[in-house]
Amino acid sequence: MRQRAIGEVILAVEDVSLRFGGVRAIADVSFDIRAHEIRAIIGPNGAGKSSMLNVINGFYRPQEGRIVWKGQAHRAMRPYLAASTGIARTFQNIALFKGMTVLDNLMSGRTLKMRRGFFWQALRYGPALEEEIAHRRRVEEIIDFLEIEHIRKVPVGRLPYGLQKRVELGRALAMEPELLLLDEPMAGMNLEEKEDMSRYILEVNEQLGTTIALIEHDMSVVMDLSDRIVVLDHGQLLADGPPEVVSRDPAVIEAYLGVAH
Amino acid sequence: MGGLLHTVLVDPFVQMWTLPDFFVQVLWEGLVSGILYALIALGFVLIFKASAVFNFAQGIMVVFAALSLVGLHRLGVPAFVALGLCVLIMLALAVAVERLVLRPLVNQPDIILFMATIGLTYFLIGLGELVFGGEPKVMITSELLLPTGSYVWETLGGRVILQQIDIAAAVIAAAMVAVLAVVFQRTKIGRALRAVADDHQAALSVGIALETIWVVVWFAAGVVALATGIMWGARSDVSFALQIVALKALPVLVLGGLTSVPGAIMGGLIIGIGEKLGEIYWGGLLGGGIESWLAYLIALAFLLVRPQGLFGERIIERV
Numbered sequence: 001m002r003q004r005a006i007g008e009v010i011l012a013v014e015d016v017s018l019r020f021g022g023v024r025a026i027a028d029v030s031f032d033i034r035a036h037e038i039r040a041i042i043g044p045n046g047a048g049k050s051s052m053l054n055v056i057n058g059f060y061r062p063q064e065g066r067i068v069w070k071g072q073a074h075r076a077m078r079p080y081l082a083a084s085t086g087i088a089r090t091f092q093n094i095a096l097f098k099g100m101t102v103l104d105n106l107m108s109g110r111t112l113k114m115r116r117g118f119f120w121q122a123l124r125y126g127p128a129l130e131e132e133i134a135h136r137r138r139v140e141e142i143i144d145f146l147e148i149e150h151i152r153k154v155p156v157g158r159l160p161y162g163l164q165k166r167v168e169l170g171r172a173l174a175m176e177p178e179l180l181l182l183d184e185p186m187a188g189m190n191l192e193e194k195e196d197m198s199r200y201i202l203e204v205n206e207q208l209g210t211t212i213a214l215i216e217h218d219m220s221v222v223m224d225l226s227d228r229i230v231v232l233d234h235g236q237l238l239a240d241g242p243p244e245v246v247s248r249d250p251a252v253i254e255a256y257l258g259v260a261h
Numbered sequence: 262m263g264g265l266l267h268t269v270l271v272d273p274f275v276q277m278w279t280l281p282d283f284f285v286q287v288l289w290e291g292l293v294s295g296i297l298y299a300l301i302a303l304g305f306v307l308i309f310k311a312s313a314v315f316n317f318a319q320g321i322m323v324v325f326a327a328l329s330l331v332g333l334h335r336l337g338v339p340a341f342v343a344l345g346l347c348v349l350i351m352l353a354l355a356v357a358v359e360r361l362v363l364r365p366l367v368n369q370p371d372i373i374l375f376m377a378t379i380g381l382t383y384f385l386i387g388l389g390e391l392v393f394g395g396e397p398k399v400m401i402t403s404e405l406l407l408p409t410g411s412y413v414w415e416t417l418g419g420r421v422i423l424q425q426i427d428i429a430a431a432v433i434a435a436a437m438v439a440v441l442a443v444v445f446q447r448t449k450i451g452r453a454l455r456a457v458a459d460d461h462q463a464a465l466s467v468g469i470a471l472e473t474i475w476v477v478v479w480f481a482a483g484v485v486a487l488a489t490g491i492m493w494g495a496r497s498d499v500s501f502a503l504q505i506v507a508l509k510a511l512p513v514l515v516l517g518g519l520t521s522v523p524g525a526i527m528g529g530l531i532i533g534i535g536e537k538l539g540e541i542y543w544g545g546l547l548g549g550g551i552e553s554w555l556a557y558l559i560a561l562a563f564l565l566v567r568p569q570g571l572f573g574e575r576i577i578e579r580v
C-alpha cells in the first residue's frame with residue numbers, strides 16, 4: 001500500500017541474552033531490521049522490549065550475542081558509537097532536557113554534527129557562526145514539520161506530556177538518524193494526539209526513508225504502521241513476521257492479544 | 262533592654278556613618294573574602310551540575326593545588342613552570358577521578374558518589390603530605406609576579422588601604438568567571454554540559470560523551486581551585502588549615518543553590534561582605550569566634566526571606 005523500497009538488513013540482533021541478577025530480560029533473541037521499514041516490537045509489560053532498544057543503542061551490554069549494525073559486528077554497542085553512526089531514540093519515560101527550551105533541546109540533537117572548534121564558537125566568529133545558523137535552519141524545519149513553532153522558546157518542563165513526546169521525537173529527528181528507535185511514543189496520549197504522532201512517524205519513514213523500530217501497545221496503530229512485527233514474551237522471541245501473519249499466530253494470541261482482550 | 266537594642270540596632274550604623282573610610286575598608290575586605298568563597302562554591306557548582314556529585318573534596322583540592330605549587334617550587338622548579346605543572350596535575354587529577362571514581366560508580370546512588378569524594382579528600386591530604394610535607398608553607402607570591410604592596414586610597418576624609426594582591430585576586434577571579442561564562446554559554450561543550458546536568462541518559466542518546474564532560478568540569482574546578490589556593494595562600498599561608506575556608510562554601514551554596522553559577526558568585530560576595538560587617542560591627546557583642554558560624558546565620562536569615570535561594574527554583578533537591 002505504501003511505496004517505499006524496503007532494503008537490505010541494516011541491523012541484526014544475533015542470539016542476544018541479557019540478565020539482571022536472576023532476571024532474564026532477554027533470552028537468546030535474534031531478529032533483524034531492514035532499511036526503510038517500520039519494525040514493531042510488541043509484547044506484554046516486562047517482555048524485554050525496552051531492554052532490547054537499550055541493547056541496540058548501547059545503554060545495556062548483553063551477556064551473550066552480538067549486534068551487527070551496518071555490516072559491523074559488535075559484542076555490545078556503546079551510546080556514543082550508536083549516536084555517531086546514525087541511531088537516535090526516544091524513551092518510554094520521556095528523557096528531555098527539562099530546563100532548556102524546545103529549540104535548545106532540538107539543537108542538542110545536532111551535537112555530533114557540529115564541527116567547529118569550541119574556541120571559535122566562544123568567539124561567535126565566522127565559520128562557527130555560519131555553522132550554527134545552518135544547524136538552526138535544519139532544526140527550524142523539524143519544528144515546522146512537528147507543528148511546534150508556538151512553543152519554540154518554552155522550557156520543555158512546562159509543556160504538557162503529549163507535546164513533550166513530540167519534542168523528544170524532534171530531538172531524535174534533529175540527529176538525522178538512519179535508524180530511529182521509538183519506545184512507546186504514543187503512550188498516555190489521547191486519540192487525536194495518537195493520530196498526529198502516527199502521521200509524523202509515517203511521514204518520516206516515507207519522506208526521509210528513515211528506518212524505524214517502534215514499541216507500541218495500541219494494536220490498531222501497530223497493524224497500520226508496521227511492515228513487520230517482532231513479538232517478545234518473558235524475554236523470548238514468540239513470533240516474527242508481517243502483521244497479518246503475527247496477528248493470527250495462536251501463541252501470540254494466547255500470550256498477548258488474548259490478555260489484552 | 263533598651264541599652265541592648267541600642268548596641269545592636271543603632272550603634273553599628275552610627276559607627277559606619279561616622280567613620281565612612283573605615284566602613285569602606287571593611288566592605289572591601291569582605292568583598293575580597295567573598296570572591297574567594299565564590300570561587301570555591303563555583304568549583305562545587307560546576308561539578309554538581311555536570312555529574313550530580315556533591316564534591317566534598319573541593320576544599321582540599323584548593324589546598325592540594327597550592328601545596329603542589331609551593332612544593333614544586335621548593336624542589337627547585339621555576340615558579341611559572343611549577344604553575345604550568347600544577348595545571349597539568351589538576352588535569353591528571355580530573356582524568357584519574359573520571360576513570361577511577363566516576364566511571365566505575367556511574368548509576369550508583371548519589372550518596373555513594375558523595376562518600377567517594379570524602380575518600381578522595383583523605384587521599385589528597387595523604388598524598389599532599391607524603392610528597393610535599395604537611396608543615397605550613399609560604400605562597401610564592403612574588404615569584405609568580407603577583408604584586409605584594411598596597412595602595413592607600415585617600416577618600417571620605419580618611420584612608421582606605423588596598424592590598425595589591427587583593428586587587429589582583431579580584432581581577433583574576435573576574436577574568437576566570439568571564440572565560441567560564443563564555444565557554445559554557447556559547448560553545449558546544451557548554452550546551453553539552455547543560456544537557457548532561459539535566460538528563461544523563463538523554464545526553465548519552467544524542468551522542469554527548471559523558472566521560473569528556475566529566476573530565477572538563479573536574480579540570481575546570483581544579484583550575485579554579487588552583488587560582489583560589491594561590492590567592493588564599495598569599496593572604497595567609499599554605500597549610501591544611503586552609504580547607505576550613507572551604508567549609509565557607511556550604512552557606513554560599515545554601516544561599517546560591519547547588520546548580521547556579523550566578524548564585525555561587527552572588528552568594529559568595531554576600532557571605533563574604535556580611536561576615537566581615539558582622540565580625541567588625543557586631544562581633545564584640547557576640548563574643549569571639551563569630552566568624553565560624555556567622556556565615557550560616559546569614560544564609561539562614563536570607564532563606565527565611567527568600568526560601569528559593571538567590572536565583573532559582575531548585576535549591577538542594579538533589580542532595
Ligand SMILES: Nc1ncnc2c1ncn2[C@@H]1O[C@H](COP(=O)(O)OP(=O)(O)O)[C@@H](O)[C@H]1O
Nearest residue numbers: 020023025043044045046047048049050051052
Ligand atoms: N536496569 C534494569 N535493572 C534491573 N532489571 C531491569 C532493568 N531494566 C529492565 N529490567 C527488567 O527486565 C525485564 C524487562 O523489562 P523491560 O525491557 O523494561 O520490559 P518492557 O519494556 O517490555 O515492558 C523486567 O523484568 C525488568 O524488571
Ligand SMILES: [Mg+2]
Nearest residue numbers: 049050051092
Ligand atoms: Mg518498556
